[in-house]
Amino acid sequence: MHGMGGGHGGHGGHGMGGGGGMGFRRRLQEDRKTAKISEIKRKDLKFIVPHVMRQKWRVLLAITLTLSISATSIVAPWLSKLLVDDYIVRADLMGIVLVSMLMLGMHATNWSLHYIQSRNTVGLAQRVIKDVRRDVYKKILALSLRFNTERKKGELLSLVTNNVAVLSDAFSSGIVNVFTDIVTLVGVLVAMSMLDVELTAISLVIAPLILLTVLALRGRIRAAFIEVRRKIAMLTARVEENIAGIRVVKAMRVEGRKNQDFMDMSMVNFRTSMKATLLFAAMFALVSINSFLVFALIIGFGGTRYIEGSVTLGDLVAFFQYIIMFLRPIQDLVSTYNTFQEAAAALLHIAEYMRYPIDVPEPAPAERVSLPTPVRGRIELNDVTFRYGSEPLFEGLNLAIEPGEKLGVVGETGAGKTTLINLITRLYDVIGGSVSIDGVDVRKLPSQEFRRQFAVVSQNVVIFSDSAKNNIRFGRPGASDEEVVEAARLANAHAFIEQMPEGYNTMLSERGYNLSGGQKQLIAYARLLLARPAIAILDEATSNIDSYTEDLIQKNMGAVLKQCTTIVIAHRFATLHAVDRLVLMDKGRIADTGTHRELYGRNAYYRQLYDTQYARM
Amino acid sequence: MESGKLGQNPCKDEVNTEISEIEEEPTIMTADATPATRDRRQPFLLARLFPFMRAHLGKYAGLFVLSIITALIGLLPPLFMQIAIDTFATAKDLAGIQTIILLMIMYGVLGGLIGFASTYLREYLGQKVVMDMRVKLYSHVNELSFSYFDNVRTGEVMARVMQDVAQLQMYMTMGVISLTSNLVTLAGVVAILFSWNPIIGSIFLIDIPFILVGMRSFSRRVAPANARIRKANGVISASIQDCLNGIREVKLYGREEFMLGVFDKWNDEYFNAVIDSNKQHALWMPYVPFIVSASSAIVMLVGGLLVVSSDYTPGLLIATIAYFTQLAAPLRMVTRFLGLHATAKAAGARIFDILDLQPAISDTPGAVWLDEVRGHVKYHGVSFHYHEGHDILKDITLDIPAGRVIAFVGPSGVGKTTLLHLLPRFYDVSSGEVTIDGRSIKSVTLESLRMNVGIVMQDTFLFDGSFADNIAFGKPYAAKEEIVRAASVARLNKFIESLPQKYNTMIGERGVFLSGGQAQRLALARVIITDPKILILDEPTANVDAVTDKEIMDAVRETMRGRTTLVIAHRLWTIQHADMIVLLKDGRIEAKGTHQELLGTSAFYREFFASQIQAEDGGQNKNHDETARSEGAGR
Numbered sequence A: 001m002h003g004m005g006g007g008h009g010g011h012g013g014h015g016m017g018g019g020g021g022m023g024f025r026r027r028l029q030e031d032r033k034t035a036k037i038s039e040i041k042r043k044d045l046k047f048i049v050p051h052v053m054r055q056k057w058r059v060l061l062a063i064t065l066t067l068s069i070s071a072t073s074i075v076a077p078w079l080s081k082l083l084v085d086d087y088i089v090r091a092d093l094m095g096i097v098l099v100s101m102l103m104l105g106m107h108a109t110n111w112s113l114h115y116i117q118s119r120n121t122v123g124l125a126q127r128v129i130k131d132v133r134r135d136v137y138k139k140i141l142a143l144s145l146r147f148n149t150e151r152k153k154g155e156l157l158s159l160v161t162n163n164v165a166v167l168s169d170a171f172s173s174g175i176v177n178v179f180t181d182i183v184t185l186v187g188v189l190v191a192m193s194m195l196d197v198e199l200t201a202i203s204l205v206i207a208p209l210i211l212l213t214v215l216a217l218r219g220r221i222r223a224a225f226i227e228v229r230r231k232i233a234m235l236t237a238r239v240e241e242n243i244a245g246i247r248v249v250k251a252m253r254v255e256g257r258k259n260q261d262f263m264d265m266s267m268v269n270f271r272t273s274m275k276a277t278l279l280f281a282a283m284f285a286l287v288s289i290n291s292f293l294v295f296a297l298i299i300g301f302g303g304t305r306y307i308e309g310s311v312t313l314g315d316l317v318a319f320f321q322y323i324i325m326f327l328r329p330i331q332d333l334v335s336t337y338n339t340f341q342e343a344a345a346a347l348l349h350i351a352e353y354m355r356y357p358i359d360v361p362e363p364a365p366a367e368r369v370s371l372p373t374p375v376r377g378r379i380e381l382n383d384v385t386f387r388y389g390s391e392p393l394f395e396g397l398n399l400a401i402e403p404g405e406k407l408g409v410v411g412e413t414g415a416g417k418t419t420l421i422n423l424i425t426r427l428y429d430v431i432g433g434s435v436s437i438d439g440v441d442v443r444k445l446p447s448q449e450f451r452r453q454f455a456v457v458s459q460n461v462v463i464f465s466d467s468a469k470n471n472i473r474f475g476r477p478g479a480s481d482e483e484v485v486e487a488a489r490l491a492n493a494h495a496f497i498e499q500m501p502e503g504y505n506t507m508l509s510e511r512g513y514n515l516s517g518g519q520k521q522l523i524a525y526a527r528l529l530l531a532r533p534a535i536a537i538l539d540e541a542t543s544n545i546d547s548y549t550e551d552l553i554q555k556n557m558g559a560v561l562k563q564c565t566t567i568v569i570a571h572r573f574a575t576l577h578a579v580d581r582l583v584l585m586d587k588g589r590i591a592d593t594g595t596h597r598e599l600y601g602r603n604a605y606y607r608q609l610y611d612t613q614y615a616r617m
Numbered sequence B: 001m002e003s004g005k006l007g008q009n010p011c012k013d014e015v016n017t018e019i020s021e022i023e024e025e026p027t028i029m030t031a032d033a034t035p036a037t038r039d040r041r042q043p044f045l046l047a048r049l050f051p052f053m054r055a056h057l058g059k060y061a062g063l064f065v066l067s068i069i070t071a072l073i074g075l076l077p078p079l080f081m082q083i084a085i086d087t088f089a090t091a092k093d094l095a096g097i098q099t100i101i102l103l104m105i106m107y108g109v110l111g112g113l114i115g116f117a118s119t120y121l122r123e124y125l126g127q128k129v130v131m132d133m134r135v136k137l138y139s140h141v142n143e144l145s146f147s148y149f150d151n152v153r154t155g156e157v158m159a160r161v162m163q164d165v166a167q168l169q170m171y172m173t174m175g176v177i178s179l180t181s182n183l184v185t186l187a188g189v190v191a192i193l194f195s196w197n198p199i200i201g202s203i204f205l206i207d208i209p210f211i212l213v214g215m216r217s218f219s220r221r222v223a224p225a226n227a228r229i230r231k232a233n234g235v236i237s238a239s240i241q242d243c244l245n246g247i248r249e250v251k252l253y254g255r256e257e258f259m260l261g262v263f264d265k266w267n268d269e270y271f272n273a274v275i276d277s278n279k280q281h282a283l284w285m286p287y288v289p290f291i292v293s294a295s296s297a298i299v300m301l302v303g304g305l306l307v308v309s310s311d312y313t314p315g316l317l318i319a320t321i322a323y324f325t326q327l328a329a330p331l332r333m334v335t336r337f338l339g340l341h342a343t344a345k346a347a348g349a350r351i352f353d354i355l356d357l358q359p360a361i362s363d364t365p366g367a368v369w370l371d372e373v374r375g376h377v378k379y380h381g382v383s384f385h386y387h388e389g390h391d392i393l394k395d396i397t398l399d400i401p402a403g404r405v406i407a408f409v410g411p412s413g414v415g416k417t418t419l420l421h422l423l424p425r426f427y428d429v430s431s432g433e434v435t436i437d438g439r440s441i442k443s444v445t446l447e448s449l450r451m452n453v454g455i456v457m458q459d460t461f462l463f464d465g466s467f468a469d470n471i472a473f474g475k476p477y478a479a480k481e482e483i484v485r486a487a488s489v490a491r492l493n494k495f496i497e498s499l500p501q502k503y504n505t506m507i508g509e510r511g512v513f514l515s516g517g518q519a520q521r522l523a524l525a526r527v528i529i530t531d532p533k534i535l536i537l538d539e540p541t542a543n544v545d546a547v548t549d550k551e552i553m554d555a556v557r558e559t560m561r562g563r564t565t566l567v568i569a570h571r572l573w574t575i576q577h578a579d580m581i582v583l584l585k586d587g588r589i590e591a592k593g594t595h596q597e598l599l600g601t602s603a604f605y606r607e608f609f610a611s612q613i614q615a616e617d618g619g620q621n622k623n624h625d626e627t628a629r630s631e632g633a634g635r
């Protein structure tokens, strides 16, 4: 038993996608069903090899230690043979003391070797795993928003945590254990045949029996376990969603049904587990019966041979110890096998993600262009085509926004306003045409530099579970406390933050549940003001704010963002009174553009939109 | 034989027990909140677990007996060996040896069968108990009220329901049961060895304190490192979760590197903690085998001397050595159990912490079913605070006649949402009373109350699934027509029907494939279908354009005709048709009346809606030349 750090025996919510017509996800699922060690190709190892290579000295040390540990283990029974045959039987007291002391020393050596080995392998594995985990997370972060919205969050989380942990298990104990097992098996075999070939042969008759039992059941056991895991992952995903949405569950008083659902799923889960258990228990019983058989045979044949005088008592003593050493890895075969299959699945799973092409890529060094400074903030969409799924949304869309212009975007819900923002900020790449900032195609800009130009208040404000202060500071991590407070003041958020129990240090809860709807947006405003962008984008940023407060903010904003190119999406015309120009979107088209007066004069839909708001009874 | 393997059934609950556990409230960017110690004293873990085991007492007893038999059978092979060597081999009795072999095979088969039964039974009990416990915990969590969820993270609750329960399962099955069987094995070995030779027996006994002392110092030293591992794990998954939830913002602000930096810090801490923990593991884990081997070397020495000098037979010596070899496994299991006990205790404490929580809001004794609601809502001197000393609502008295549309307006954060959340009892008033048709809402059952009061919440939360699933969320067996009708009230049917899969289109996790307005309308349809007697709309159309908004509000008014509708909105046009508008300010009612009345009577109202009213004039003067940008330019 090699000491193993932390014992984070992790498997679990490999989130399984339910439905969702994403080809990639479906492929991944199948992969996990059929993943076999033999399927691992060179390319799958690409993400891990460099990290292992960096630890090559540790790898060498591990190999050396394994050999020494196996050697000391194998010598021990031989010593007992010596002891029995040469000294006890001959009543050589000195010899008995000597050999026993030798054995004691041997065990002590073995202990220290194990210590070094464990430190070494865990150090090796953890270093590799730490790097891999970082790489995986980094890759997920680098992948586009499209990727991130189409994938289940639970699945991504478990990719970084669970899958890597499974891999880490295989690494820190599995590989070394198996290597040790193999070396020991070979060594033991050699030692046994040196003791007595016939007895060895007899034990070997049974060993394949055990092996066969294990091999016969292994496929079904594996399938059963995969099923168990799938069920648990589904259960986990369900629970997670229900707890996150508990307020809706309670408001709609569906707790009862949710409980029933949970019970049903648990029941299915239970049955699946029991099916797997049945197989496992059966296999375990067969293996144990077989081991008894081996012992019986050894006692029988060994005893007979001892009576005949062709083996010594010492031989038998050593033999029994060897047999135990020999059977153990074979008995462990199933769990070893499982560990490795699982690790193989995890590895393939990770590899698949690591290979996944980044669909909003950084520009190649050769094409990289920097924005001309100072950034002026001219935005141009040129003949843009875009779709999320198969339905086309934008086709040949053109729009130019001048530096410093304040542009309002209005239109029916679902018209594509947010999508327009998604393209300008390059959360998604256009399918045809181009988006450019100050004349540079956004695809040629390094993302860090590009993003620095923007600050956005999204339609769904995101609140991180962190202090109010840090939530605002997200806009510019380097900002001082004073700057944070100043931004909050401008956004009209200062007053209510001050009133919270711990002021700026108050923890905001998940999704901002301890704030009012408007307050969340005010926080997001403060974030934007702190960022001091060249281009500011407000997507329904005041939808939950009263127009009185909105007025106050707008006055402050006007001063701060005077130079900024500003895009304001709003349904409430009061929000749009300060814009220079309006764009009316309709079903993915720019239906019209112009000042309020122009649009009002010539566009019937605009007129309707406007009048509805101000029609009087 | 190697009973150590018993514990390794990979069938055990497959929930990762360590990673993704959230213990403290880690913060995402700084993540340095000091950990609160949650390990309360839980002296009688087993006593608390007992109720869950009671239903299966018979099976537990059976399992107990089976494990003891298994343990006893495990004791046999060395005994047989001894007999074979000393009796039959010395006497050269081949038949005797054959008998021994037959006996062994028999016992082997018997042992295998019993082992099968006990493994199965053990897993059965473990899975069953864990399932019962999980269901109980989950339904209990569902009973807890909003205020509980305001202060925990989803991940934290998840960890309780999934991982902690799994910990207890390990404890109750592998732990308690294999502890018994391993203790039986140990005791059996001691007894046999003593009966053979007291000196050798005592060598074995001397081992025990060594092992105990070693294990104690191991667990003492490894505990802090393990706590660090746990914490780092919790923070890592919490920060990943937070980052993935806010991925849009992370990308928009280009904060990927920053997020990675937070992660790195804890990834390093995790690494260091694992290495520290491994220092102890590496030293102490091979310690037990070492003690056993070392003492078997001593047994060799002493036994060897005894064989030479007394009537101690070689067979006895060999069998003794065999026992020693066999001992490593049970000893390891026992020591592992000690570790398991500590983890289980902590996990149990966290679970029972939740189970012991009384829901802040539940049916009062004698609560009756609320039926035949007309919808006359009344607030009597209602005050409310989330935190002691911070009153949000102050002495609100409000009479809402049945069947009307009442609008609530007021500055952000004034307490509109809070006020209306008191009606379905998401929170209870701090003082005062809320009544429906003259009945206090505390005198009726929660279920019936919430059945009659439908609410569209300000924060839209959608579930993964199809449009149909989401609309029928509160009414699972709704007919297709009902779903379509609800969708059309929310003006969503046209859009849904334009999609290739129509109502079966998946909306993505939390509705990510929808636009803001679509999500909001879906949430509205979800409530409309339940046909509530009193409908609360908390800014239901904030993300919807005016034309659609008007259509929706007309349709809602149509469906809710004769029933009470309470609507919060910031847009004048959404509410101006309301029968009464209630204007809140500083936690009190500033004014109420129709739009026209308020325009006349309340200066704050005029000021409050100034921009919208002013713009409205602009709208009315549309034919005049100066409109257009003038509204804005003027400011």
Ligand SMILES: Nc1ncnc2c1ncn2[C@@H]1O[C@H](COP(=O)(O)OP(=O)(O)OP(=O)(O)O)[C@@H](O)[C@H]1O
Residues within 6 Å of the ligand: A149, A388, A389, A393, A411, A412, A413, A414, A415, A416, A417, A418, A419, A420, A459, B512, B513, B514, B515, B516, B517, B518, B543, B544, B545
């Ligand atoms: N991630 C996505 N995957 C698939 N379809 C999407 C996605 N996001 C938006 N859509 C679809 O694209 C269309 C345009 O959505 P968009 O969010 O741009 O609308 P919008 O004009 O911002 O509407 P609203 O005013 O309601 O916010 C909608 O029909 C929507 O369902």
Ligand SMILES: Nc1ncnc2c1ncn2[C@@H]1O[C@H](COP(=O)(O)OP(=O)(O)OP(=O)(O)O)[C@@H](O)[C@H]1O
Residues within 6 Å of the ligand: A496, A513, A514, A515, A516, A517, A518, A519, A544, A545, A546, B150, B386, B387, B392, B410, B411, B412, B413, B414, B415, B416, B417, B418, B419, B458
């Ligand atoms: N769960 C909570 N825990 C603690 N404080 C809260 C909680 N919910 C709201 N608050 C605080 O109570 C006050 C009233 O909030 P509420 O949500 O009722 O405002 P509101 O009038 O609905 O505002 P808005 O128009 O912005 O939605 C706010 O200051 C808010 O910060």
Ligand SMILES: [Mg+2]
Residues within 6 Å of the ligand: A417, A418, A419, A459, A539, B515, B516, B517
């Ligand atoms: Mg939008």
Ligand SMILES: [Mg+2]
Residues within 6 Å of the ligand: A516, A517, A518, B416, B417, B418, B458, B538
């Ligand atoms: Mg509100």
